[in-house]
Amino acid sequence: MRITLLGLVFLVACGNSNRSTSDASSPGDGATGDGSPGGGSACGGLGGRACSATEYCDYADNDCGVGDRTGTCRSRPDVCPVNAGATPAIVAMPTCACDGKLYDNDCDAARAGFDLNAHGTCDIAAGHFACGDTQCILATQYCRRQPHTTGPDTFSCAPLPAACASTQGCGCLQSQPCGNSCTGTAAAGLTLSCPPTP
Secondary structure (H helix, E strand, O other): OOOHHHHHHHHHHHHHHHHHHHHOOOOOOOOOOOOOOEEEEOOOOOOOOOOOOOOEEEEEOOOOOOOOOEEEEEEOOOOOOOOOOOOOOOOOOEEEOOOOOEEEEEEHHHHHOOOOOOOOOOOOOOEEEEEEEEEEEOOOOEEEEEOOOOOOOOEEEEHHHHHHHOOOOOOHHHHOOOOEEEEEEEOOEEEEHHHHHH
């Protein structure tokens, strides 16, 4: 009698365990089926879990899973709006993605199935320099890096002030926000890093 009860408990426990595992992965491709932005399944990490063919792995700090970090599966956009009257328009800006390739913008990278690469390890386009996940134009722009206490750092390219035409280096950015935290050279590109914001 005792063996029979133990066997029954084992079967019930295993049955419940299998059901909860399959329910958690339903519908199997990680999609939510309700139009929400992604299935929310974990991806990357030590096991290298992949998202479905209609998703991409979104890493919280745009670090592409460095150090075996995990990300979250998000739905790939079906279409990326362009400047021709779309709201909001997406401006073409070289964007480095986790596959090591440059895309026109972050939407195109996500549509291809890849998150942004804040390490900027893609090939540099001629006349540009790496600015996190984007690339700025040498001699006409500088990189503005904004760390955040929650979420990934943001990067943008800003026009070099007129003073930079005569002064080749960080000195010409002193009047800009965070101008005292400049790194780089005129030949390799200048970057300003501001203090973290919430």
